[in-house]
Amino acid sequence: MDYPSKVLAKAVDEISGLPGIGKKTALRLALHLLKQPSSRAAGLGNSIISLVNEIKYCKECHNFSDFEICEICSSHKRSDEVICIVEDVRDVIAIENTGKYTGKYLILGGKISPMEGVGPNQLNIPSIEKKLSAGNVKEFIFALSATMEGDTTAYYIYKKFKNSDVKFSSIARxxxxxxxxxxxxxxxxxxxxxxxxxYNEKD
Amino acid sequence: MDYPSKVLAKAVDEISGLPGIGKKTALRLALHLLKQPSSRAAGLGNSIISLVNEIKYCKECHNFSDFEICEICSSHKRSDEVICIVEDVRDVIAIENTGKYTGKYLILGGKISPMEGVGPNQLNIPSIEKKLSAGNVKEFIFALSATMEGDTTAYYIYKKFKNSDVKFSSIARxxxxxxxxxxxxxxxxxxxxxxxxxYNEKD
Structure with missing residues (x-):
């Protein structure tokens, strides 16, 4: 496709590099931004740049955070004894939205998937070991995808740490x-x- | 939805302001950018900012351009005698992709739509008058949407200028x-x- 302007072509090219956005959608988004006040595009552009430059990863749970230790890990209201093991930050947001969980989290950063070349070494499994040796944890909850990869990941972690005196559980399916x-x-x-x-009449 | 970080929340908020992109898609895009090298987000952010700041509008046809006069309007290979009247830049790109048109364009910037509060005064109709008084034009081609609004716009323009000795045509439906x-x-x-x-055997 030939664009009438090089800055437009560059913007369409960059926007269409995002997953699920093709050239036509990218052009539609670029034309939308051009119809808005220029502060709108400046806000969007700057927020994307500062997202990547300013975001930190919590040293405890690997969640995104504005600080060295995230709000959940530093909260005194959250139990240190239960750790929920999830794949990524979206799962934390989903579980937090239920309002039913008062423990802490550990974000693996993915799941074991030989097809995608992800092995145990790419995941934050050493952090599980660190949590175990700190000695507070009584239970790990697997909240992983109900897929082959999720099950494999849970099994791998369970097998590696089953001799420690910590309980492992899995969210109900x-x-x-x-x-x-x-x-x-x-x-x-x-x-x-x-x-x-x-049977529980309150459910 | 509560996000673990304010910069993430800000980015999701800005991205989800784009048409057709909700909070969940915005979060997915933000997380995608965080997994990429930071140059990727810088490239995207800067291209959006410079898109809005650097783009110009061609003084002749109102197309986007990197210059005062766009490449099509300044080209000596394009006829001055035929002007294709379109709604927006996407239509120009679509017609250019056919490779069948050698005239120039005039971008109205929309169509008459009382429902959306767009009247003739918001459109680039004075530019049609300017083209007419310059005296080169022999034919205007309406390439507008085959909708009530498109038809109304064509009719309005036709009625306004029908007394000039210029031919008006419409793309075939x-x-x-x-x-x-x-x-x-x-x-x-x-x-x-x-x-x-x-019947034409070459069609």
């Missing part, structure tokens, strides 16, 4: 709230029968 | 190449019968 049984997949339905819970 | 007749809408099919062309 089953039928989502609002799901109709007839449309549920067999594996989830099967697991939800095997792992059935005592 | 009909059945697209590759379309099956049975799935074509009645209006396009009807127009394509009314405006049938002599």
């Amino acid at each position: 089953g039928i989502s709230v609002g799901d109709e049984l007839e449309y549920a997949d067999e594996i989830s339905l099967g697991r939800s029968i095997v792992n059935r819970l005592p | 009909g059945i697209s190449v590759g379309d099956e007749l049975e799935y074509a809408d009645e209006i396009s099919l009807g127009r394509s019968i009314v405006n049938r062309l002599p």
